[in-house]
Amino acid sequence: MILVGLALLFWAGAWWLNARIAASRHAGGRAARLAVPAIFGITILVVWEGLVRGLEVPGVILPPPSAIAARIGGSLDILWVDFVQTFVKGALSGYAMGCGAAVLVAVLIDRSPFLQRGLLPVGNFIAALPIIGTAPILVMWFGFDWQSKAAVVVVMVFFPVLVNTVQGLADTSAMQRDLMKTWSASYWQTLLKLRLPAAMPFIFNGLKIATTLALIGAIVAEFFGSPIKGMGFRISTEVGRLSLDMVWAEIAVAALAGSAFYGAVAAVEKGVTFWHPSQRR
Amino acid sequence: MKGVLPIVTIVAAILALWYAAAVGMNAAWTRDQAVRAGVELSLAEVVADTLHQERPKLPAPHQVAAELWDTTVAKKITSKRSLVYHAGITLSATLLGFAIGTAAGIALAIGIVHNRAMDMSVMPWAIASQTIPILAIAPMIIVVLNSVGVQGLLPKAFISAYLSFFPVVVGMVKGLRSPDAMQLDLLKTYNASSVQTLWKLRWPSSMPYLFASLKVGMAASLVGAIVGELPTGAVRGLGARLLAGSYYGQTVQIWSALIGAAVLAAALVGLIGLAQRITLRRMGMAR
Known part of the structure; x- marks a missing residue:
């Protein structure tokens, strides 16, 4: 007491x-x-x-922070292996592929207002769905290793980034576009020098949302089957063995990785969109 | 009505892609079976077979539609094989969790707006928590609450509440702070107490923010409830249908559960959108 x-x-x-x-x-x-x-x-x-x-x-309900810290210090090698498997292989590769594809598709459909009017509502609709549910299907298709986790991440990050990029590409004023026209800039010049830079705040908004989704996707996908390493695998098996200090250790690593990932993207955003009002101090 | 045609085109394109992918992905199995049986199949036969397999790699849309019809309309709602029954289980956990999370989130936001120390200490953590994959703790919550003796609806609702909590806090703090200094000063000249200010100015002007974060929170709640159903093993609910489907290779069942979850999410978010439009119009805030 x-x-x-x-x-x-x-x-x-x-x-x-x-x-x-x-x-x-x-x-x-x-x-x-x-x-x-x-x-x-x-x-x-x-x-x-x-x-x-x-x-x-009892420790099987809630271990004290000191026990969790001791467990983190004691099993750094396991945590590192899990981190590489889930974060570097699963989340990061999927994030890169998904975001790259989304920006590319956004630029492609940008030339057709018809496609945009159709794709935006559908994309918004899909972005609100529990996409995590596709995890069992993708695990079935791509096997238990990191490829299936990356696939889940691709599906999860694609639509938020796509919707944001399409919105961003539309965010130039008629005045600015007219100016480019008076300089007789080609479509690609306008895209590269005016519209993509102007879209950057929107794109980064999508990229920041996607960081969290990527990690969630990679971890939850491992609940549906994985090799014997990975953060999601470790969480679900150690929960089964009631060694909750290990679970909390994995969660601490996930929290750290998630915040660092978000922070890194936010730092890049700061460098790229230094001109935007929200970045001025 | 002008907006309908592009959407229909896109949906049709997606369906066409889906059929093409189904043929492509299931063809290997069909050919394999044909070789084993020692028969030659024409292309038309291959295509026909890929669309009617028992356990296809990717079920064709009409198979999923048939399964959906079979498990929603043709079965009794109380039957354990009815998708409506499972969706109902998930829905109840979602709604309970959503209500708890929203109420707690609004309460914390009101506290943050009125107490500077609370604002400075809690708010950075509330924002930072959005970058953390909270969903990862779902299995632990389920198992721990289970070992304490709490079972059934509550653990899942707890995860849902936790997931919808932070978006509501962050959105509502923004919303309750949205009245500008002029309006706040006006209420001060009226000698309004902070409760009156909250009720007559801050709360009404936070409505657009509230509904925006309710939509995010509702979607997160549903995901939380579905993931919360995974670690208890495949018992009941949409998550259980997903897990059972993945255990037994019942792809059609997975897809129908997925579509069920999608319809549920769309309906819930749509309902909030409807409430938003009605409320904002009656308050004269509709754009």
Whole structure:
């Protein structure tokens, strides 16, 4: 009970500290904006640890963070193998293929307003569907290894990126297009120098949505069958063996990989669309 | 009506592609069978066979349609082989989870808007959580809740709630902050309390944001419910149909479950869209 009390005390103290920081005159500063969420995150970990140890929650229900950290440190090699199998082979390759194909198709159908009017509603419709359900079919077609996971990822990321790119390519004003015309720019020149750059904010919006989808697709596809490595495989088998610290370790890796992936795409976006109002400070 | 023709064309093109792919992918099996039986098949016979296989690699659209008709209309709803029955199971988990997630999300958003410390500490995590493959924890939640003794609808609903929670939080915080300083100042000159401000200004002006995030949340809820049905083994629900189909190679069943899930998702999102149009029109916000 002492641990529980300490945890709650820590929570109250951290909350008071955060409230003080938020109310102080430094609240708008960079340090405060980093410190407050960091304190909140640490508080959650401490309260979690204190409650689990204090109330003696069995490890098969919720392991304490320290046990998870120990498991991460103890099985780095397994985590690395799973990471390569699921993220690098499955998610990244599928992401590259799916996004590349989507941008290409968007540029191709861009010349035909008829195709656009037909494809946009259909694409929007499909983008809202539970596409993850195609996973068992694709696993059947492409086998258990990473190829089927990449295929699931391709299907999942294709439509969000396609819809965003088509919208982005339409996002030039008549004035800008007229200007290109007065310079007697060809279709391809207009596309490369005006419309693709103008579409970049939209394309990156789609690419950012797709990062999360890619990882989800790769992990869930492994629930339907995989070789004996991979994050989804590890999660589903270790859950079966009730070694939840390993499951949490995989989830921590997945969370880290997902955030890093998103952050990388956002960083590229910042470099490419530096001119866009949303990037100005 | 002008928009219908292009859509019909695209759908027809997709169906044509589907048939072509079905013939192409199933032909190998047909040829294999023919060689074993020692018969020569003409091209027409090959094509005819590929479209009527028992367990094709890719079932033709009419096979899926027949299966759909068979499992929705021809079977009683209470039958375990009825797709309506399984869709109902998934739908109940989806709706329960969606309701919980939306209510919790709106509550947290209201807290974030009114408390600066909460805003600064929770909001970065809420945004960061959207980049995390939350779905990966679904099997764990199911098994853990199962071992505590919670079974049936609740664990799945919990996953659905979790998935729809964050989009609603992020969208509603944006929405509740959407009134500009002029409007907020006006309410201050009226001496409005923060509850009155919330109810009369912030809440109404957040409606477009609410509906946008409800659509995202609903789609996420359905995915959550379907994935939540996987780890318990193939028992009940659309996810179970998918899993059972993949275990036993019943491709037609997988495809029909998939189409069922698609129709369900489209119907749910469409319903929210309808509610959005009616609400926004009555509030004079329709564009």
